[in-house]
Amino acid sequence: xxxxxxxxxxxxxxxxxxxxxxxxxxxxxxxxxxxxxxxxxxxxxxxxxxxxxxxxxxxxxxxxxxxxxxxxxxxxxxxxxxxxxxxxxxxxxxxxxxxxxxxxxxxxxxxxxxxxxxxxxxxxxxxxxxxxxxxxxxxxxxxxxxxxxxxxxxxxxxxxxxxxxxxxxxxxxxxxxxxxxxx
Numbered sequence: 001x002x003x004x005x006x007x008x009x010x011x012x013x014x015x016x017x018x019x020x021x022x023x024x025x026x027x028x029x030x031x032x033x034x035x036x037x038x039x040x041x042x043x044x045x046x047x048x049x050x051x052x053x054x055x056x057x058x059x060x061x062x063x064x065x066x067x068x069x070x071x072x073x074x075x076x077x078x079x080x081x082x083x084x085x086x087x088x089x090x091x092x093x094x095x096x097x098x099x100x101x102x103x104x105x106x107x108x109x110x111x112x113x114x115x116x117x118x119x120x121x122x123x124x125x126x127x128x129x130x131x132x133x134x135x136x137x138x139x140x141x142x143x144x145x146x147x148x149x150x151x152x153x154x155x156x157x158x159x160x161x162x163x164x165x166x167x168x169x170x171x172x173x174x175x176x177x178x179x180x181x182x183x
Contacts, residue, residue: 021100021165029097030172032086036094039082046073067091104166105173106155120149 047069070076070091080091088094110116124145127138166173 020159021097021104021162023165023168025097026101026166026169028087029101030169030176033176036082036086039079043073043075046075067095100162101166101173103155103158104162105170105177106151107158107163108167108170110152110155117149117152120145120152
């Protein structure tokens with residue numbers, strides 16, 4: 001669970017909201033990411049280990065659980081202070097910006113890979129029909145693929161304005177996410 005919490009808190013929170021990202025919000029998020037990530041890394045050991053059997057593939061649920069883990073560990077207020085020092089109103093504001101940037105980034109990546117949905121749907125069908133995959137693994141793989149489809153659905157709903165606000169920042173985001181240019 002620890003890895004997912006930190007990955008999601010630092011990069012992802014997948015839920016669609018009516019978004020109107022500004023260039024300054026995107027740049028602030030990029031500029032403050034190293035300090036926020038450093039804080040998360042510093043406190044990583046205070047969170048429970050991931051339980052793969054109980055792991056959820058619903059990104060909204062995982063994100064909500066991550067915030068709850070911050071509260072349980074008594075770190076929410078400290079993290080909130082970090083977020084406010086970075087120029088955001090609070091953790092929830094930062095997560096909204098994180099969500100919108102991440103989804104816009106995904107939406108832009110999908111523009112160059114229009115067949116992502118079809119590939120995932122084919123993979124799900126292959127997983128469902130393969131006699132060589134044990135049932136427990138089949139369920140896990142299928143849940144991951146369905147979750148990916150849900151993320152694609154959310155990315156397809158990103159407002160064009162948010163995509164255009166994020167587009168000039170793609171090189172910085174690709175570097176942060178360690179993605180090769182051109183996806």
